[in-house]
Amino acid sequence: MPLLDWRDARHFDAHRDLPCVLCGRPTPMRSHDREPVHKVCAENWCDQNPRSNRFHN
Template sequence: MTRTRGKKPLFEPGLVPAPGALLDWRDGQHFDRWQDRPCVLCEQPTPMRSHYGEPVHKA
């Protein structure tokens, strides 16, 4: 696997919960109050963002 320069890694230690743990969705980084974007899984609009910044629903 090669890395692209300047591209953010898939996760940073401390930001991704341990297996079996949950994201703290109350953190403001998981909500975009200005723009709904299509979910990467179901393509329905959502203001929620994953820890990596991808638009995705919580459930």
């Protein structure tokens, strides 16, 4: 699977960190649905759940 492309500024919240929905550690990153999630956590989740499009644009 290709790496997720989150270069768009909408994937970054410069004002606050929130707990990652997958690991619980703070992150300024947001998915396309605005869920707080680290890019690496989302990529690992996608690898483990290939039929889901949860973190894909």
